[in-house]
Amino acid sequence: LVDINNMKKTYVMGSNMVRALDGVDLNIKHGEYISIVGPSGSGKSTLMNMIGCLDAPDSGSYMLDGVDVSDMNDKELAEIRSEKIGFVFQGFNLLPRLTALENVELPLIYRGYSHKKRREMALEALDRVGLGDRVHHKPTELSGGQMQRVAVARALAGNPPVLLADEPTGNLDTNTGKEILAMLEKIHDQGNTIILITHDKELAGQAKRRIEIRDGRIIHDEEVRK
Amino acid sequence: LVDINNMKKTYVMGSNMVRALDGVDLNIKHGEYISIVGPSGSGKSTLMNMIGCLDAPDSGSYMLDGVDVSDMNDKELAEIRSEKIGFVFQGFNLLPRLTALENVELPLIYRGYSHKKRREMALEALDRVGLGDRVHHKPTELSGGQMQRVAVARALAGNPPVLLADEPTGNLDTNTGKEILAMLEKIHDQGNTIILITHDKELAGQAKRRIEIRDGRIIHDEEVRK
Numbered sequence: 008l009v010d011i012n013n014m015k016k017t018y019v020m021g022s023n024m025v026r027a028l029d030g031v032d033l034n035i036k037h038g039e040y041i042s043i044v045g046p047s048g049s050g051k052s053t054l055m056n057m058i059g060c061l062d063a064p065d066s067g068s069y070m071l072d073g074v075d076v077s078d079m080n081d082k083e084l085a086e087i088r089s090e091k092i093g094f095v096f097q098g099f100n101l102l103p104r105l106t107a108l109e110n111v112e113l114p115l116i117y118r119g120y121s122h123k124k125r126r127e128m129a130l131e132a133l134d135r136v137g138l139g140d141r142v143h144h145k146p147t148e149l150s151g152g153q154m155q156r157v158a159v160a161r162a163l164a165g166n167p168p169v170l171l172a173d174e175p176t177g178n179l180d181t182n183t184g185k186e187i188l189a190m191l192e193k194i195h196d197q198g199n200t201i202i203l204i205t206h207d208k209e210l211a212g213q214a215k216r217r218i219e220i221r222d223g224r225i226i227h228d229e230e231v232r233k
Numbered sequence: 234l235v236d237i238n239n240m241k242k243t244y245v246m247g248s249n250m251v252r253a254l255d256g257v258d259l260n261i262k263h264g265e266y267i268s269i270v271g272p273s274g275s276g277k278s279t280l281m282n283m284i285g286c287l288d289a290p291d292s293g294s295y296m297l298d299g300v301d302v303s304d305m306n307d308k309e310l311a312e313i314r315s316e317k318i319g320f321v322f323q324g325f326n327l328l329p330r331l332t333a334l335e336n337v338e339l340p341l342i343y344r345g346y347s348h349k350k351r352r353e354m355a356l357e358a359l360d361r362v363g364l365g366d367r368v369h370h371k372p373t374e375l376s377g378g379q380m381q382r383v384a385v386a387r388a389l390a391g392n393p394p395v396l397l398a399d400e401p402t403g404n405l406d407t408n409t410g411k412e413i414l415a416m417l418e419k420i421h422d423q424g425n426t427i428i429l430i431t432h433d434k435e436l437a438g439q440a441k442r443r444i445e446i447r448d449g450r451i452i453h454d455e456e457v458r459k
């Protein structure tokens with residue numbers, strides 16, 4: 008699924024160079040359940056954005072399902088993002104003027120579902136994350152953990168084959184976090200691929216393979232469960 | 234310090250009533266170290282915003298240091314917020330066009346510190362949270378956990394007698410979170426008051442008193458440590 012070779016990303020700030028990714032090699036097969044861990048600022052979100060085609064590296068290659076991502080045009084990239092990948096952003100990235108329901112429906116519009124079908128899928132996803140009674144609230148009318156759950160519902164609603172989740176439970180109490188964990192287990196059992204950035208030990212423990220990042224490099228990469 | 238009686242806050246959404254705070258009684262003395270826990274959406278941030286004078290209840294009273302908050306004018310409230318209270322917001326609330334350093338200096342400007350003194354205090358606070366090499370980055374040039382730490386530094390820089398921290402470690406790895414924990418311990422030892430909303434068991438375990446909220450009501454309130 009993912010084949011990344013010697014990927015680098017450097018930000019230049021005046022005379023400073025921030026090496027966000029400093030030579031990353033990564034190979035991910037379909038159906039894997041991977042956790043990415045590491046200190047704050049180590050490059051996890053940057054790597055996730057590359058995998059999700061939201062950003063481009065300065066050097067190195069990225070083959071997604073056998074196709075070189077750097078050869079794709081904007082239209083092809085947008086198509087991949089809306090059809091193949093569900094993304095839970097670390098900062099949620101909800102649209103402030105849309106309700107929870109409209110936010111969750113948004114990716115489904117690009118996939119061509121009927122209005123009736125979209126509404127049904129979005130309501131079901133919001134119900135799954137425990138927000139059935141908050142569907143018409145806008146982001147400013149939701150608690151921090153509720154906004155986070157809307158972001159999760161939006162990523163899951165279209166049942167994407169690849170789920171990229173960046174800290175999906177950072178604002179949730181233990182019980183609600185466990186419900187999200189169970190949801191991810193189920194999605195993985197159905198054959199989907201999950202790549203999860205998390206600081207939560209329990210969530211990380213659920214994954215089958217654990218990748219540890221430090222200073223823009225992968226320092227450990229091992230199978231941890233069968 | 235804080236004396237809250239039968240506080241209520243209800244949001245009306247069409248025909249729905251969301252009782253965010255449903256009759257809260259709370260008494261907090263100077264120098265206490267309190268954790269507020271409870272499920273996502275239970276009313277923790279709403280209560281914190283009331284304590285920090287950022288919001289006003291529909292009914293009930295709030296005496297802060299013996300003065301009725303509902304009697305205060307905007308100028309007095311602003312003064313309290315900038316001089317007595319340091320606030321770490323759940324959503325960070327950093328100004329996107331200012332650097333980390335400028336964001337941390339902002340509350341110090343209102344307190345009348347000289348330019349030189351402000352810069353010194355802000356640099357020291359950023360250094361304490363491990364961001365000494367990120368001071369000129371804007372929020373979009375920082376990782377999620379780095380933004381969170383800027384929010385913590387901004388609250389601590391002016392050494393406020395009361396610290397209100399809403400989920401200050403949700404985006405941090407365990408080690409960085411422990412450093413924030415140690416910082417809070419130290420601030421408390423110096424005699425300051427800390428009120429902390431957290432889902433983190435370790436952070437909650439550090440507090441001396443634990444308040445549990447559910448559906449807008451306090452269901453437990455007990456001393457847990459000496």
Ligand SMILES: Nc1ncnc2c1ncn2[C@@H]1O[C@H](COP(=O)(O)OP(=O)(O)OP(=O)(O)O)[C@@H](O)[C@H]1O
Pocket residue numbers: 141144147148149150151152153178179180244245246251252253271272273274275276277278279280323
């Ligand atoms: N402006 C609003 N309009 C309607 N409902 C609101 C509004 N603001 C908050 N709420 C509701 O009030 C309740 C309490 O919100 P609050 O932010 O205090 O929860 P919380 O305990 O901090 O949750 P979390 O742990 O997820 O941060 C939530 O159920 C939320 O949906």
Ligand SMILES: Nc1ncnc2c1ncn2[C@@H]1O[C@H](COP(=O)(O)OP(=O)(O)OP(=O)(O)O)[C@@H](O)[C@H]1O
Pocket residue numbers: 018019020025026027045046047048049050051052053054097367370373374375376377378379404405406
């Ligand atoms: N636009 C930018 N300009 C300069 N530096 C940047 C920029 N974006 C990110 N960085 C830096 O790149 C590094 C990696 O950032 P990234 O967001 O990938 O970290 P992370 O591992 O996700 O951290 P966290 O756990 O705190 O979310 C950070 O040290 C950050 O300061």
Ligand SMILES: [Mg+2]
Pocket residue numbers: 051052053097173376377378
């Ligand atoms: Mg990140």
Ligand SMILES: [Mg+2]
Pocket residue numbers: 150151152277278279323399
């Ligand atoms: Mg909250």
